[in-house]
Amino acid sequence: xxxxxxxxxxxxxxxxxxxxxxxxxxxxxxxxxxxxxxxxxxxxxxxxxxxxxxxxxxxxxxxxxxxxxxxxxxxxxxxxxxxxxxxxxxxxxxxxxxxxxxxxxxxxxxxxxxxxxxxxxxxxxxxxxxxxxxxxxxxxxxxxxxxxxxxxxxxxxxxxxxxxxxxxxxxxxxxxxxxxxxxxxxxxxxxxxxxxxxxxxxxxxxxxxxxxxxxxxxxxxxxxxxxxxxxxxxxxxxxxxxxxxxxxxxxxxxxxxxxxxxxxxxxxxxxxxxxxxxxxxxxxxxxxxxxxxxxxxxxxxxxxxxxxxxxxxxxxxxxxxxxxxxxx
Amino acid sequence: xxxxxxxxxxxxxxxxxxxxxxxxxxxxxxxxxxxxxxxxxxxxxxxxxxxxxxxxxxxxxxxxxxxxxxxxxxxxxxxxxxxxxxxxxxxxxxxxxxxxxxxxxxxx
Numbered sequence: 044x045x046x047x048x049x050x051x052x053x054x055x056x057x058x059x060x061x062x063x064x065x066x067x068x069x070x071x072x073x074x075x076x077x078x079x080x081x082x083x084x085x086x087x088x089x090x091x092x093x094x095x096x097x098x099x100x101x102x103x104x105x106x107x108x109x110x111x112x113x114x115x116x117x118x119x120x121x122x123x124x125x126x127x128x129x130x131x132x133x134x135x136x137x138x139x140x141x142x143x144x145x146x147x148x149x150x151x152x153x154x155x156x157x158x159x160x161x162x163x164x165x166x167x168x169x170x171x172x173x174x175x176x177x178x179x180x181x182x183x184x185x186x187x188x189x190x191x192x193x194x195x196x197x198x199x200x201x202x203x204x205x206x207x208x209x210x211x212x213x214x215x216x217x218x219x220x221x222x223x224x225x226x227x228x229x230x231x232x233x234x235x236x237x238x239x240x241x242x243x244x245x246x247x248x249x250x251x252x253x254x255x256x257x258x259x260x261x262x263x264x265x266x267x268x269x270x271x272x273x274x275x276x277x278x279x280x281x282x283x284x285x286x287x288x289x290x291x292x293x294x295x296x297x298x299x300x301x302x303x304x305x306x307x308x309x310x311x312x313x314x315x316x317x318x319x320x321x322x323x324x325x326x327x328x329x330x331x332x333x334x335x336x337x338x339x340x341x342x343x344x345x346x347x348x349x350x351x352x353x354x355x356x357x358x359x360x361x362x363x364x365x366x367x368x369x370x371x
Numbered sequence: 372x373x374x375x376x377x378x379x380x381x382x383x384x385x386x387x388x389x390x391x392x393x394x395x396x397x398x399x400x401x402x403x404x405x406x407x408x409x410x411x412x413x414x415x416x417x418x419x420x421x422x423x424x425x426x427x428x429x430x431x432x433x434x435x436x437x438x439x440x441x442x443x444x445x446x447x448x449x450x451x452x453x454x455x456x457x458x459x460x461x462x463x464x465x466x467x468x469x470x471x472x473x474x475x476x477x478x479x
Contacts, residue, residue, distance in 0.1 A: 236459065242452040 045089060052086050067122045073111040080104040093265035094182045097257070101273035106358050109280055113365030177336035178262040178343070186267065187343040191326040194346070195311055197269075198353050202308045205357035212364040243285040250278035258351050262340070268347040272354025279355075280362050288366040300360050307353030314345045380428035387421030394418060403469040404461050408454055415450040419443075 059079045066072045080103025087096035151158035168185055176184040186194050258271030283291025315326040323330035328342025390413050397410020423443045430436045 236456065239452055239456045242448055246449070 049086070049089055052082055052089065056082050056086070068120060069115055069118075069122055070112075070120050072122075073108060073115065076111065077104045077108040080107065094267065094270070097265055097270040098273065101270055101277060102358075105277045106273055106280065106362075109284070110361060110365060113362065117365065117368055175336070176339045176343075178340070180262055180264065182265070183261050183267055183343065183347075187346055188326075188328060188339055191315075191346065194350065195315070195326065198308050198311050198350050201357050202304065202353055205304050205353075205360050208361045208364055212368055240285050243281055247278050247282050250281065251275060254278065254351075254355075258347065259344070261347055262343060268350025268352075269354055271347075272351040272356075273358060275351070276355040276358035276362070279359055283362070283366065288363065291366075292363060295359060297363075300356055300363070303352045303356030304360055307349040307351065307356060310349035310352065311346050314342055314349070318342070376428050380425045383421045383425035383428070387418050387423075387425060390414065390418035390421060404466055405458060405468045408458060412450075412454060415446070415454070419446050419450070 056079065059075055059082060063072050063075045063079065066075065080099055083103065084096045084100040087093075087099055155161075168181055168189060172178070172181045172184045176188055178184055254271045254275035257266035257274060258268065261267035261271070279291060279295055282294060314328070314331075318327050318330055319325055321330040326342070326346075328339045329335040331338035331341045394411050394414030397413065398407050401407040401410050420443070423439055427436060427439050430439060
């Protein structure tokens with residue numbers, strides 16, 4: 044049954060991918076990429092990677108689609124004239140694809156217990172997580188504690204991406220005095236659509252609540268800072284779409300966004316430094332409490348919070364940067 | 372008792388699946404956007420409702436029941452809103468409903 048479902052999903056993925064490449068209308072390409080992300084999320088879920096599925100659904104299908112649409116508002120809806128077919132790229136792409144397909148024959152079968160990945164460090168993590176970290180979700184234990192350095196790096200990658208978008212789309216902006224009617228005319232919001240507004244505004248608090256649940260329940264169930272940050276950002280973006288970008292910026296002002304952008308990454312790093320000051324290694328949470336496993340809990344809670352704050356800060360910053368350019 | 376519940380549940384799931392199928396056929400076969408949306412609404416309402424009701428009977432009194440009910444309420448509120456927004460956007464961007472009479476050739 045799972046095999047049939049997987050085959051169906053993968054076939055759909057290929058079809059959607061071909062459709063994305065073929066579509067000349069960029070708007071439909073964006074919508075198709077949202078569908079691609081949702082299919083991918085289901086695929087991850089079938090593979091028991093619930094944490095990844097949650098991220099893919101929130102970022103890929105939710106936030107990324109809105110950001111693409113923001114970019115489209117700045118450019119145009121149709122693709123440029125295509126250059127005539129070029130043979131060299133086709134040959135290279137075909138050769139690479141063929142090589143990759145050939146390489147898959149060397150892969151272990153899906154779910155094979157003798158696959159190398161199940162024989163290396165994974166058994167050690169599964170065996171020692173209950174003793175060393177004492178939380179049920181091994182993914183969070185690996186991500187936050189065993190491989191905390193990698194996650195710190197990821198947070199700084201996200202942080203750098205946010206800075207990059209800010210520096211390209213412009214931090215400076217001139218404030219122009221305009222009247223209320225002009226402002227309304229410029230709004231690309233749904234403010235005059237009553238039904239989506241009322242329903243959407245009703246959804247916002249529940250989405251935020253779900254984000255908090257995903258954030259603070261990440262040690263027990265799928266979830267954590269990355270997912271929660273994306274979901275929280277999605278709820279604020281929904282509010283901004285419904286009420287207009289200016290009201291969204293009133294809700295989460297710019298100084299707060301900057302603070303979130305840097306503050307989350309800072310919190311993550313600071314936890315590591317505090318660990319060093321207390322006599323442990325960098326990001327060695329054992330020393331944060333008299334009982335090592337409680338120290339791990341505290342450390343994980345704090346670093347996940349840092350991850351969530353930075354991720355939502357970056358996503359909101361990028362969204363506002365696009366929206367402000369579009370409404371000019 | 373359990374067998375009866377299973378039977379009702381299977382019937383609901385099958386009927387729900389049929390409604391989803393009907394919606395899919397309708398989306399492919401209907402002539403213009405508005406009639407297509409009308410067909411797709413069969414999936415959103417009857418299909419979704421029946422499938423979730425069937426799953427509720429399978430779930431029994433558990434956490435899954437609460438989650439399914441939440442999903443039901445969420446979809447029940449959002450899918451009509453999405454349909455409204457889609458139809459409204461289509462109308463505003465100049466999509467006039469097609470005159471189906473002319474297409475069938477039944478007119479004078």
